Amino acid sequence: QKEVEQNSGPLSVPEGAIASLNCTYSDRGSQSFFWYRQYSGKSPELIMSIYSNGDKEDGRFTAQLNKASQYVSLLIRDSQPSDSATYLCAVYGGATNKLIFGTGTLLAVQP
């Protein structure tokens, strides 16, 4: 089992829809959770962080964390073509004391 798992996609959504990106992790002691956006050929850019159960909203982005289910998600409301990118989930492992990245989900927003 991978430490951080994401569906590789591509996830295709129409413009204006809600995109839902999911991530599961194996280390129950994980403390911190991050979402990065990466455009093709560019470096990953941090867009959201979440540390406690529940929802955290920032503009069109909402991160959701459920530690009991070991699940973190990112919702993008009113998706725009400019949101088309790969989204990386990263988890700060309690056991490893290191940040572990998932392989990313490719999101394609269709105009």
Next chain:
Amino acid sequence: DADVTQTPRNRITKTGKRIMLECSQTKGHDRMYWYRQDPGLGLRLIYYSFDVKDINKGEISDGYSVSRQAQAKFSLSLESAIPNQTALYFCATEAGTSADTQYFGPGTRLTVL
């Protein structure tokens, strides 16, 4: 100025040549990382350093070496480049607390012919 810089940004070289990629940061972070990314694949960790005296191998360290010259500088070397080392290379820094995350440089696109 960018917090994490990488030089060069692009490099084309030939098989067997020695190549050094450099990373500098002004964030004051102790931890630094080198990753490679191939098309369609995720980030793969090459080496990481938790402080100037600490160097650790990642999952794909064969064919690479590193040097942590100072807190702010972390270099990656390919002693004898081969074509399957053609990739996008990223440097990242981290404060080392669970409340913080990694910050990436702009990347170096390396092509080995």
